[in-house]
Amino acid sequence: MIVTTQLCARCGSEQVRKNGSTGGRAKYQCKACGFQGTRYPAGPARAARYAQVEKLLAERNSQRSIVRLTGVSRMTVAKLAKKSAAGEPAVAPAAPEKGATPAVGGA
Ligand SMILES: [Zn+2]
Structure with missing residues (x-):
């Protein structure tokens, strides 16, 4: 006999029962x-897939190759590409060096 313990996602109770399917x-x-x-x-799995799509977009893969690799619909890939192009730039522009501290009081 296989016993699987399924806990409630909200209250953590063990008193859960099957209630149809979706x-x-x-x-x-x-x-x-x-x-x-x-x-x-579905939410966490979808978020992980979309993160992979955005990573592949940042590596400048073609949309159709991303569809082949991830199984995400091409329209979704196009939507994510548009969003990443408009929102945050995938590659940050050359920022001034913050680590370089000016030499103070040459000894
Ligand atoms: Zn509960």
Whole structure:
């Protein structure tokens, strides 16, 4: 017998039961607080995939090669490319050296 302990994402209770499915993933409901959620929420996995896409964009890979590597839709890659181009520059412009301290009081 396989016993899996599934804890509630909100209250940490062990009193969870299966409650249908969404997108092929089982949903769970907490009997203690009533919270419903999936066992593997999509948000963190998506954020990791998008971070990889942005890294590949910074390395100047083509959008279609990023689609092949990550499986993210090309329109999503285009959206992230536009966002990264408009927002923060992937490569920071040449900033003045902060570490170089001027020589004080030549001995
Ligand atoms: Zn709960």
